[in-house]
Amino acid sequence: MGLLLTLLTVGGLFAAYVFFAPHYPRHAYLSGWVFLAVMLFLTFFNFRKKVPFLRMGSVGFWLQVHVYVGILSGALFFVHIGFSWPHGLLNQIIAVIFAIVFVSGVIGLWISRSFPKRLTVAGFETPFERMPHVRIALRKEAEALILAGVDNQTSPVIAEFFTDKIGLFFAKPHNLVAHLLRSQNPQASHRSQFAEIRRYAKRTELGMLGKLEDLVEQKHLLDYQYALQFTLRAWLFVHIPLSYSLLILSVAHIIVVYSFSGSAP
Amino acid sequence: MAQSDTNLASLVRQAERPPRWGEPLDPAMGEDTLDMLLASEPFSQMAASRFPAGTPLREILRNDSAVREYTPGEIVLRKDDYGTSAFLVLSGEVDVVIRPEINPRLLGRAVRAKKTFVARLAQLWNNNPEPEGWRKRSPRASDKKCASIDNGKTSVYLQDYPRIVSGSQTAKLGEGSMFGEISALSRMPRTATVVAASPVTRLLEFTWEGLRDIMKYDPALKARIDKIYRENSLKAFLSNHPLFNHLDDASYKELCDAAQLETYGDYNWSGAYKRLVKDGETSSANEPVIVREGDYLNGIHMIRAGFCRVSRKYGGGERTLNYIGAGSVFGFGEIANHWQKPDDGLQATHSLRSLGYAHLIFIPTAALEKFANRKWAAAELGSAILPDVAEAGLDEDEEAPPAALMEFLAEHRFLNGTKSMVIDMDRCTRCDDCVRACASTHDGNPRFLRHGPIIDNLMIANACMHCVDPVCMIGCPTGAIHRTSFSGEVVINPASCIGCTACANNCPYDSIRMVEVRSEKGEFLVDEEFQPILKATKCDFCVEQKSGPACVNACPHDALSRTNLTRITPIAHWLRKN
Numbered sequence A: 001m002g003l004l005l006t007l008l009t010v011g012g013l014f015a016a017y018v019f020f021a022p023h024y025p026r027h028a029y030l031s032g033w034v035f036l037a038v039m040l041f042l043t044f045f046n047f048r049k050k051v052p053f054l055r056m057g058s059v060g061f062w063l064q065v066h067v068y069v070g071i072l073s074g075a076l077f078f079v080h081i082g083f084s085w086p087h088g089l090l091n092q093i094i095a096v097i098f099a100i101v102f103v104s105g106v107i108g109l110w111i112s113r114s115f116p117k118r119l120t121v122a123g124f125e126t127p128f129e130r131m132p133h134v135r136i137a138l139r140k141e142a143e144a145l146i147l148a149g150v151d152n153q154t155s156p157v158i159a160e161f162f163t164d165k166i167g168l169f170f171a172k173p174h175n176l177v178a179h180l181l182r183s184q185n186p187q188a189s190h191r192s193q194f195a196e197i198r199r200y201a202k203r204t205e206l207g208m209l210g211k212l213e214d215l216v217e218q219k220h221l222l223d224y225q226y227a228l229q230f231t232l233r234a235w236l237f238v239h240i241p242l243s244y245s246l247l248i249l250s251v252a253h254i255i256v257v258y259s260f261s262g263s264a265p
Numbered sequence B: 001m002a003q004s005d006t007n008l009a010s011l012v013r014q015a016e017r018p019p020r021w022g023e024p025l026d027p028a029m030g031e032d033t034l035d036m037l038l039a040s041e042p043f044s045q046m047a048a049s050r051f052p053a054g055t056p057l058r059e060i061l062r063n064d065s066a067v068r069e070y071t072p073g074e075i076v077l078r079k080d081d082y083g084t085s086a087f088l089v090l091s092g093e094v095d096v097v098i099r100p101e102i103n104p105r106l107l108g109r110a111v112r113a114k115k116t117f118v119a120r121l122a123q124l125w126n127n128n129p130e131p132e133g134w135r136k137r138s139p140r141a142s143d144k145k146c147a148s149i150d151n152g153k154t155s156v157y158l159q160d161y162p163r164i165v166s167g168s169q170t171a172k173l174g175e176g177s178m179f180g181e182i183s184a185l186s187r188m189p190r191t192a193t194v195v196a197a198s199p200v201t202r203l204l205e206f207t208w209e210g211l212r213d214i215m216k217y218d219p220a221l222k223a224r225i226d227k228i229y230r231e232n233s234l235k236a237f238l239s240n241h242p243l244f245n246h247l248d249d250a251s252y253k254e255l256c257d258a259a260q261l262e263t264y265g266d267y268n269w270s271g272a273y274k275r276l277v278k279d280g281e282t283s284s285a286n287e288p289v290i291v292r293e294g295d296y297l298n299g300i301h302m303i304r305a306g307f308c309r310v311s312r313k314y315g316g317g318e319r320t321l322n323y324i325g326a327g328s329v330f331g332f333g334e335i336a337n338h339w340q341k342p343d344d345g346l347q348a349t350h351s352l353r354s355l356g357y358a359h360l361i362f363i364p365t366a367a368l369e370k371f372a373n374r375k376w377a378a379a380e381l382g383s384a385i386l387p388d389v390a391e392a393g394l395d396e397d398e399e400a401p402p403a404a405l406m407e408f409l410a411e412h413r414f415l416n417g418t419k420s421m422v423i424d425m426d427r428c429t430r431c432d433d434c435v436r437a438c439a440s441t442h443d444g445n446p447r448f449l450r451h452g453p454i455i456d457n458l459m460i461a462n463a464c465m466h467c468v469d470p471v472c473m474i475g476c477p478t479g480a481i482h483r484t485s486f487s488g489e490v491v492i493n494p495a496s497c498i499g500c501t502a503c504a505n506n507c508p509y510d511s512i513r514m515v516e517v518r519s520e521k522g523e524f525l526v527d528e529e530f531q532p533i534l535k536a537t538k539c540d541f542c543v544e545q546k547s548g549p550a551c552v553n554a555c556p557h558d559a560l561s562r563t564n565l566t567r568i569t570p571i572a573h574w575l576r577k578n
Helices: A002-023 A027-050 A059-080 A089-122 A128-151 A156-170 A176-180 A185-200 A203-260 B002-011 B031-039 B057-064 B117-126 B181-186 B208-217 B219-240 B249-258 B270-279 B332-340 B365-371 B374-380 B403-411 B433-441 B502-506 B550-554 B568-577
Strands: B012-014 B065-070 B075-077 B085-091 B094-099 B169-173 B193-196 B201-207 B260-264 B289-291 B299-314 B317-324 B351-364 B420-424 B458-460 B481-483 B490-492 B513-516 B524-526 B534-537 B560-563
Touching: A002 A059, A027 A059, A027 A203, A059 A089, A089 A203, A128 A156, A128 A203, A156 A185, A156 A203, A176 A185, A176 A203, A185 A203, B031 B057, B031 B065, B057 B065, B057 B208, B085 B181, B085 B208, B181 B201, B181 B208, B181 B219, B201 B208, B208 B219, B219 B249, B219 B299, B219 B351, B249 B351, B249 B365, B270 B351, B289 B299, B299 B332, B299 B365, B317 B403, B332 B365, B332 B374, B351 B365, B403 B568, B433 B550, B490 B534, B550 B560, B560 B568
Parallel strands: B012 B524
Antiparallel strands: B065 B201, B075 B193, B085 B201, B094 B169, B094 B193, B260 B351, B289 B351, B299 B317, B299 B351, B420 B458, B420 B560, B481 B490, B513 B534
16 A cells, blocks of 8 residues: 555656656756655654654654655655766765665665565574674584594594584684575585595494584574574665765755855746 | 772772662651550561561561551552552451442542653663663552651542442451452452541551561461451452352352362462473473363363463374463353253363463352353353353454464463563564663663564564563562552562562563663672672563553564463464464
């Protein structure tokens, strides 16, 4: 319903532009001020999130409005620039920043709707702040397995396998892009490595290798959670700072326009 | 080394650890009042030697009681309020209003003060920059705040009291009578309104923790309260149930004599439950069976407190169809059906098992046949008391929650929660805006963890569920953890919390956190042995915020809900909405 209303509004604005534009050659002033108001409104969403104790409607409602007005701002932007690439360095910088803010918003909306389901299905749910602790716990458990084996005179092949191929895997997050793209290659690679090392392991070492492989699987799940949760947060580090930059540059743009436009209507 | 010592000293400040009796119920209570109390019944009969040196009777009375004076028409207790006190009539009389009840609008119920717009906005700059700053002291929870014979008075009167109660059935309680103790000790709402009836009525108010301590060391008082409980609460419960609320006093007496009280599990069940969790034995097979499917039904079970699981055989196991709590009746459907079709058998169609702790009243079939309101029963056929309990309260187009969810809720004992934090993980972006919102409304420290058991796409987070039966309150030595009087949210008074960790250890859901408190300058407070001073913190459901719980308001994706899990209807509605 909200999307339909937005499309209708955008369509209406576009029709009005096509109809009125020839009669009002300096319509850019009007659309510019409306565009600034829209940007201020969109930025206000961040303030709303900071004051959850005020009765101003739920943040969920504000997000819906933010999304629809954000889509509307895209249409308004094209109206404002007259459907042509702007002239001048400042205007071009503003246009590029707006494009990044708009696209990052759309991407953010998409990942906010699709990533949570993937995280739920994957399992091994871990709060983002707890991930380093969980990673360290997995690493310590893996190291303890190997050290216990070394005390019992485990073959050096296993220790070497751990040192060369597995140990570093526990040190930090890995395969972020692969996890985002749902690639199973990293897991398959580890499975293949474990299958190979089993050929050279003593029978008494197979149990330990099974446990180690379980820990590696858990680390893959943790990395999967990390990749998706990191992305769910990271896009905001593009979207929000650039939104504020856009506002500041827009004010500069207004000052420049009024300084050099002569008699503004 | 010296440098690091200096750094440590700058981070901490020594402070006095809050004592058990740091905040007396009546700070103005004088020695004369105490002498008067100790010379009067029942305290004059108590052997002082039974009380340990750390908690002598005189100090219990000094700190956990207050003598209040009331004038005719003054309200002592309100029906349905959650109270933390019991009362002993020292002189005069009170009226217990039985029925019809007094119009709630006349009772002058105190509404908890909410923050004004300015106060809410001021949180932006007034909040202590350091989390968990030491709070100013606030009065202890009481049914009457600080009004006492040794202190000023504030009162609510029933105007024209004789006219208001002229059509009501009342019971008079005179000198030496005790009331309010069951509600205070069992963490249940008050079952009746009590109003002062004499020109001058003098009452002794006990806090529940004071009463608990006296009962612990004086077997006579314990026996007396147990007797009162059997006599009063049984009658109060039965007279409030539509099956029996048409009876006269003589019939009630006969019915109470026939009724049997049954208790399953420990009153403080959290310890036993935690052991079961540790051993991985929380399935229905380890729960005490009250009624087994297929057994002959010789009466009904009415649940007075706690929860029970209703299940049916399914393959080699049991499938949970519902869980039922206080006020529910089990077995009546089969008996009512048998009345209509005597040829049908009288076997239980479901099994009933106790979940943790359950207190039940068993009414034999003979008493039921004699006293039950059959007209009401006939009208109610097909409702919640019947065997098809799984469908109770749901609209025609709604489905009961999946069996796996029911098992999950029962095994984790989540059915105790009236305001459980349920998160739809398919919508939750793990942004932690809910956590930040909670922190910004509570001393800069969130009162819950966005973490907890998950089933399918639902997480029940470690946030206080404001339980029907809050076992966290059982061991609190100071009564700092208590229920708000009207809506029953479980809250902690930071001024009287001594950081003993009893509530946190008792909570079966890990929803109470012990935090290290700081001075206004951000130094950690430590005692003389440099051990940190702790206080218990938990979700208070934002009782002071007009906007309601900040966590719900702050969720951008409508993924978070505070849901009543004591019945299946709210969760079924929420699942359908999502």
